[in-house]
Amino acid sequence: MYMADQREIERWCKNPDKLLTVGTMVLCSIRQPWVGVGIQVQDVKQNGSASTCLWGWKRAGYIYLRDNRVEMYRKVRQYRAGKLELGDLIRVFLKVPGLGLAKAGFMCQLLVGEAGCLDTHNVERFGLTPGDWLIRSYVSPSKQAREIDDKIELYLSLCHLCGGSRKLWDEWCEYLNDTNSSFESADDVSRRHVSYLKENY
Numbered sequence: 001m002y003m004a005d006q007r008e009i010e011r012w013c014k015n016p017d018k019l020l021t022v023g024t025m026v027l028c029s030i031r032q033p034w035v036g037v038g039i040q041v042q043d044v045k046q047n048g049s050a051s052t053c054l055w056g057w058k059r060a061g062y063i064y065l066r067d068n069r070v071e072m073y074r075k076v077r078q079y080r081a082g083k084l085e086l087g088d089l090i091r092v093f094l095k096v097p098g099l100g101l102a103k104a105g106f107m108c109q110l111l112v113g114e115a116g117c118l119d120t121h122n123v124e125r126f127g128l129t130p131g132d133w134l135i136r137s138y139v140s141p142s143k144q145a146r147e148i149d150d151k152i153e154l155y156l157s158l159c160h161l162c163g164g165s166r167k168l169w170d171e172w173c174e175y176l177n178d179t180n181s182s183f184e185s186a187d188d189v190s191r192r193h194v195s196y197l198k199e200n201y
Helices: 002-012 016-028 034-050 057-080 086-094 101-112 120-126 141-161 164-179 186-198
Strands: none
Touching: 002 101, 002 164, 002 186, 016 034, 016 057, 016 101, 016 186, 034 057, 034 186, 057 086, 057 101, 086 101, 086 141, 101 141, 101 164, 120 164, 141 164, 164 186
16 A cells, blocks of 8 residues: 555655645644545635635645745755755654644655654554654743754654554554445555545645
């Protein structure tokens, strides 16, 4: 699943506008069932920042992605060329309002095949404590910078200990299929990562 679908997404995302579509899908997936994310991405495509699917921080996140997509795509290309560390790419995505480490990790997983999304399903499966990688916004800037460094390192270590990007993807798709009758198979869960993007670009 991962070997086919993630790689197709990585090959497909060859310009800033496609990165915006990837970021839109990630934003729409926050606290929402995966089965309905494609419809939400479609609504954002049609209505932009006025979409009712962009509630809370999601609207600010979408606007940031839209306005900074060229620079963010440049950073992705730098990483793909071996000129940027994974932790630095994570930091690029953490600047998007509403994205914590789990969804910044999801962006990396989709775009470069690294890290992963330690969402509520994976937290439950692995018995993790998401507060361990929560980044607090109320501490001093200098302390927050150190905290971000430490928590990015912790988060990436946890992704590795949980099996890495491929295992996290494949087992998440299997888990979702096993616990939700809306999907035809684990392959269906995985393939929607591709279809939600390509059908809404």
